[in-house]
Amino acid sequence: MPDHTSNGMQCHEFDQLLSEAIDGALSGAELDRFQAHARVCPACGPLLAEAEAGRNWLKGLTEVEPPAGLVTKILASTTGVDTQRLSAAERATQPGVSWWERFEATVLHPFLAPIWATVRQPRFAMSFGMAFFALSVGLTVLGIKPADVRQISLKPAAIRHTFYATEARVVRYYENVRIVYEVESRVREFRRTAPAEPGETSPAKPKGSKNDTSQQPEQKEERNYSQSDSRIILASAHVSQGLNFCDLPVVSVTTYRRFV
Amino acid sequence: MEDVQVVAMLVRRCIAGDAAAWEEIVRTYNRRIYNICYRFAGSGDDAEDLTQEVFIKMYRTLASYDHTKGAFITWVTTITRNLLVDHFRKTKQDRVTDSMDTAASEHEDAQPLSEQIQDQSAPPDAHVRSREVSETVHAALARISPELREAVILRDLQDMDYKEIATVLKVPEGTVKSRINRGRAELARLLQRTYRQVM
Numbered sequence: 001m002p003d004h005t006s007n008g009m010q011c012h013e014f015d016q017l018l019s020e021a022i023d024g025a026l027s028g029a030e031l032d033r034f035q036a037h038a039r040v041c042p043a044c045g046p047l048l049a050e051a052e053a054g055r056n057w058l059k060g061l062t063e064v065e066p067p068a069g070l071v072t073k074i075l076a077s078t079t080g081v082d083t084q085r086l087s088a089a090e091r092a093t094q095p096g097v098s099w100w101e102r103f104e105a106t107v108l109h110p111f112l113a114p115i116w117a118t119v120r121q122p123r124f125a126m127s128f129g130m131a132f133f134a135l136s137v138g139l140t141v142l143g144i145k146p147a148d149v150r151q152i153s154l155k156p157a158a159i160r161h162t163f164y165a166t167e168a169r170v171v172r173y174y175e176n177v178r179i180v181y182e183v184e185s186r187v188r189e190f191r192r193t194a195p196a197e198p199g200e201t202s203p204a205k206p207k208g209s210k211n212d213t214s215q216q217p218e219q220k221e222e223r224n225y226s227q228s229d230s231r232i233i234l235a236s237a238h239v240s241q242g243l244n245f246c247d248l249p250v251v252s253v254t255t256y257r258r259f260v
Numbered sequence: 261m262e263d264v265q266v267v268a269m270l271v272r273r274c275i276a277g278d279a280a281a282w283e284e285i286v287r288t289y290n291r292r293i294y295n296i297c298y299r300f301a302g303s304g305d306d307a308e309d310l311t312q313e314v315f316i317k318m319y320r321t322l323a324s325y326d327h328t329k330g331a332f333i334t335w336v337t338t339i340t341r342n343l344l345v346d347h348f349r350k351t352k353q354d355r356v357t358d359s360m361d362t363a364a365s366e367h368e369d370a371q372p373l374s375e376q377i378q379d380q381s382a383p384p385d386a387h388v389r390s391r392e393v394s395e396t397v398h399a400a401l402a403r404i405s406p407e408l409r410e411a412v413i414l415r416d417l418q419d420m421d422y423k424e425i426a427t428v429l430k431v432p433e434g435t436v437k438s439r440i441n442r443g444r445a446e447l448a449r450l451l452q453r454t455y456r457q458v459m
Contacts, residue, residue: 019422019437022444047445050452054444057397057451058416066294067308074286077312078319079279 009037014044021048022055080117268327275323286315289333292418293340299413300344302402310347314340330427337420338428341410348406400450408443415440 014037020026021034038048118124139146153159273281293314298307317339325335401409414420414428415436425440426433 015438015441016434018441047441050445050448051441052444053452054412054446054448055416057447058401058412058444061299061394061397061417063291063295064298064304066291066311067304070294070308070311071283071286071290073308074290074312074315075283077316078286079282 009033011037011041011044014038014041015047018048018051022052264327264331267332271322271325271327271332282319285318289336290315292333293336296337296340296413296418297344299398299401299417300406300409301347302398306347310340310343313343317343331424334420334424334427337414337418337424341414341428344410345406396454397447397451400447400454403450404443404446408439408446411436411439412443412447416444 014034017026017030017034021031026034038045270281270285274285290311294307294311297310297314298304301307301310314336318336321339325332401412404412410429411425414425415422420428422433422436425436429436431439
């Protein structure tokens with residue numbers, strides 16, 4: 001804006017007073033100076049006219065109505081719970097709504113909405129999932145099947161029977177464990193004391209008994225009898241008084257291995 | 261416009277977790293915020309989204325409001341204005357593309373805004389004519405620079421005083437007045453051009 005000086009007022013001063021002048025806040029000598037400057041200044045005069053016109057155009061604008069569901073959307077994006085209550089309340093006030101829907105909107109919904117809002121939170125869902133997983137793993141490890149639960153009888157006699165059976169099982173288990181520990185401790189004690197009394201040990205086997213093969217040929221002969229092709233069998237006979245040992249006939253017998 | 265004590269109490273209840281207090285705040289201020297957003301952004305859809313964003317921001321930062329430092333409405337308007345500036349920066353590229361498309365279509369159709377208005381048959385109903393004028397002014401408002409636009413919106417449409425506007429825009433009062441004057445004048449020039457062509 002060019003800075004002219006007319007009637008003792010500069011253009012920048014005029015610009016500063018322009019808003020007040022349009023608002024009607026100027027009076028007296030200041031207003032006179034302002035108007036005089038506007039009349040003679042080629043830049044400020046049109047500016048005053050345009051600014052007044054612009055203000056009038058803007059004042060002609062009326063407020064617009066926000067969209068119908070804006071409040072509901074805002075509450076949904078900020079709190080969440082209130083939105084359900086609001087929408088339920090809005091539904092309840094609509095004509096042609098059945099008594100059950102009205103009851104649901106006014107009584108049930110306000111009661112259940114906070115619970116449902118909590119349940120819907122991811123944190124709760126994650127905790128619930130982890131608890132379910134842990135429970136299922138625990139039941140599997142303990143060998144409890146969900147199908148067995150259905151067969152459980154809740155009659156007093158059955159409960160008493162289950163109690164005594166479980167008690168007996170526990171006692172039996174305890175006793176078994178006790179006996180095993182006792183036997184183990186005795187064996188350990190016995191082993192500990194054994195080297196101290198050599199006389200009581202079992203008779204030692206003769207050295208080299210493992211390598212003693214003196215009896216093995218006989219055993220081997222018995223085991224491998226079918227493997228020899230021919231063998232001379234000496235027939236035995238009583239040695240009588242009158243018969244010389246050398247006169248005994250020699251019989252040769254040949255055995256054939258039969259292949260089947 | 262607002263009773264400071266009442267609003268301060270409402271805010272305290274809100275911070276304490278009172279959902280009803282928050283609902284009251286939303287009901288009280290949604291219209292005003294929506295109008296600021298609508299006049300600045302120029303589109304109803306954008307204004308709806310921006311209004312929701314403003315309330316989300318308010319909900320998160322409500323504890324930071326100090327009633328001794330200023331009125332609640334100034335605080336709310338400052339949040340709105342900051343989000344509008346962010347939105348303006350984000351959509352700058354889109355607007356450049358849009359204006360190029362518009363320029364191309366204008367070349368093809370060779371039909372500026374004034375001719376579009378002229379082509380429509382003159383409505384006999386004064387209400388319809390008034391609505392048309394409002395739409396023309398709204399379209400012209402969207403054409404002036406954002407600094408001038410926000411100043412005239414806060415002054416002429418929201419009736420805020422210069423001091424409050426200076427707080428919201430974070431500029432001196434003299435700058436606020438200057439922007440308001442220039443904004444009004446620019447709007448008038450745009451509309452005079454349009455209506456001169458129509459007449």
